[in-house]
Amino acid sequence: MSKHLPFTRAEMPDLLYKGHKLDGRLVKGLELFNQKDYYDCHEVIEDLWLETDPQNPIRDFYKGLIQAAAAIYQFDRGIFTGALGLYKTSVIYLDKYKPEMMGLNVQKLINEMDICFKELLSSKAAEDLAVKRKSTP
Numbered sequence: 001m002s003k004h005l006p007f008t009r010a011e012m013p014d015l016l017y018k019g020h021k022l023d024g025r026l027v028k029g030l031e032l033f034n035q036k037d038y039y040d041c042h043e044v045i046e047d048l049w050l051e052t053d054p055q056n057p058i059r060d061f062y063k064g065l066i067q068a069a070a071a072i073y074q075f076d077r078g079i080f081t082g083a084l085g086l087y088k089t090s091v092i093y094l095d096k097y098k099p100e101m102m103g104l105n106v107q108k109l110i111n112e113m114d115i116c117f118k119e120l121l122s123s124k125a126a127e128d129l130a131v132k133r134k135s136t137p
Contacts, residue, residue: 022102023048029065030104038073042066061101064093068113080120087117 025048032041049062071086091110099107 033069038069041069060093061097064090084120
């Protein structure tokens with residue numbers, strides 16, 4: 001199965017970032033990510049994303065986190081094509097926030113996602129994994 005990407009508490013953002021209090025939903029979403037509850041992580045941060053003004057540049061940061069959680073969730077469910085697409089778009093969204101955003105080491109997250117999805121980057125690998133999953137009782 002996938003290599004999960006939990007963050008240690010020290011790597012999670014502080015409740016204050018540059019003098020501004022972080023939205024509790026972001027903190028909760030990252031805690032859920034740490035607990036490998038990727039579905040609920042996606043849901044919590046998505047609520048924040050939906051309420052964020054489309055003109056606010058932080059909105060794409062939230063979207064990248066949502067898609068990273070969804071990519072791992074889909075990978076764990078064996079939906080490899082969907083997982084790969086979500087992985088690729090999550091990296092596109094998160095890339096502009098490297099190396100760090102709101103106390104989160106974005107560069108490390110992208111590096112860990114790259115390792116996690118390395119095997120799926122070839123379409124042949126995705127097909128092989130899908131066949132293995134179907135043939136496993």
